[in-house]
Amino acid sequence: MDESSRLNDLYDHEILDTNPEENFDELTQLASLICGMPISLVSLIDKDRQWFKSVYGIELKETLRSDGFCHYLLDGKSSLFEIKDANNDPRFKHSPLVEGNPYISYYAGAPIKSASGNVLGALCVIDRKPNSLNDNQKQALQILARKATNYLNTRKALLDQQKNIELNATRLKQILDNTPGVIFQLRIQKDFEISFDFISKGIKEIHPDLTYENMKANPISFLNYIHSEDVDGFRKSMRRSVTSLSSYKYSFRILLTGDKTKWYKVRATPKRMDDGAVVWFGTLMDVSGIMEYETILEQITFDISHVIRKPLTTLLALNNTLRNHDELSETDLREYADMIDIVIKELDVFTRKIDQFYQLKVADHHNRT
Structure with missing residues (x-):
């Protein structure tokens, strides 16, 4: 038995020193009724103590591990551990739990295991006088111990699921809190x-x-x-x-x-x-930046509709003149060439302004991101 692994397994269940739970209390009550014993416990074995998740028929929270009986099940080799008369058993007759309250004479316990197979404790029945269980009662006690095992492991699965939900919720909140806007x-x-x-x-x-x-x-x-x-x-x-x-x-x-x-x-x-x-x-x-761009784009649209009107009108007039004249003198061609050159320069100045705007927009975008 790897005691370190077993204890880590026990602690992972986060059950020690928790409040009573109905599922476990019903098991101890059933165990006492079926076995005809006045006392029943769901005992979990810690490093130096045995702590009781559920107690029936006695007022007790925990005892020293060395004084108890349940730790004899920890090796996992036995499905039932029974002591018919502790006063005549050299292992227990000097235990404070035998010589004093609750004056244990009879004990029978079945192991409660983790999902990985470690024995974490026991479901046990106790009498203050020598006693014994018949085969049906022994089988019933083992069945109830397996029920306790199922409850314990289901409880851990729910706790793990809750932790995952809380962790994911925390991560999601961190993501949302760090999202722009x-x-x-x-x-x-x-x-x-x-x-x-x-x-x-x-x-x-x-x-x-x-x-x-x-x-x-x-x-x-x-x-x-x-x-x-x-x-x-x-x-x-x-x-x-x-x-x-x-x-x-x-x-x-x-x-x-x-x-x-x-x-x-x-x-x-x-x-x-x-x-x-x-x-x-x-x-x-x-969206302040977007609104600024929209304002500028509106101005550019206005400029296009007005500023470009003059060079376009000039180009259309030149095109019409050239189409309607079959023969043009060298002077005419030079004059038209000069006019075209002026239009080209006006368009070039205008397109450069547009390009400057877009360059500023790109630079601003990089700075924002």
Whole structure:
């Protein structure tokens, strides 16, 4: 027997010094009733003690390991360990548990094992006088011990599963908290009372006064930071999304210190829950740079429609002139060539400006990423 491995196995079950559990208490009660014994225990063997997960018929929490009986099952060789009269057994007659309370005379125990096969303890029945079990009672005690084994291993599997869920939830939260922008789950009740089920820590990047705690405690206060010209549209579009369960998109400005603002876009997918509430699964992203580019692009579009009109008009006129004249003098050709050269230069200046804008856009993108 590898005692170190066995103890590690026991500790991995995280059961020592835990509260009573009904499954184990029912087993000790059944064991006493079936075997006709006044005392029954689910005993788990620690390094220096035996601790009782369940106790029936006696007031006892634990004893010294060396004083007990259950540790004789730890080698895993026996399916039942029985002492018919401890007062006449040299191994036990001087034990404090035999000479004193609870005055053990009879003991029978069946091993409780881990999934890996280590004996962690025993389900045992005890009498204060010499006694014995018949074959059916011995078989029943072993069956109940296997039930205790199943409960123990199922309990550990559930604990492991819970740990994995908590670990994955923690990892997911860390990922979400480190994702650019804000990720949230917003619950909207029938009366339009709102609350955040979850909101990532990115909320603090939007405004110095916005924190995770503030948004959880008073989510409606977020409206106080939206530009007054955008609040009404935000509210109306939000209600439309909740009513129609349509995907939500809205761009708005957040008021910063002074007259400064930043553009944000919220996107959310609504889902109606069984209680009638609508839950939004969404994101909130800083789109100030995009809005600036859109403004510049609008200006470029305007420039294209106006600035390029002159060279295009000139080119069309030259093309028409050249088509309608079969013979042109050298002077005419030079004049037309000069005019074409002017148009080319104007177009070149304009295209260079456009190229400079895109180069700035690319550089800005690299700096942001």
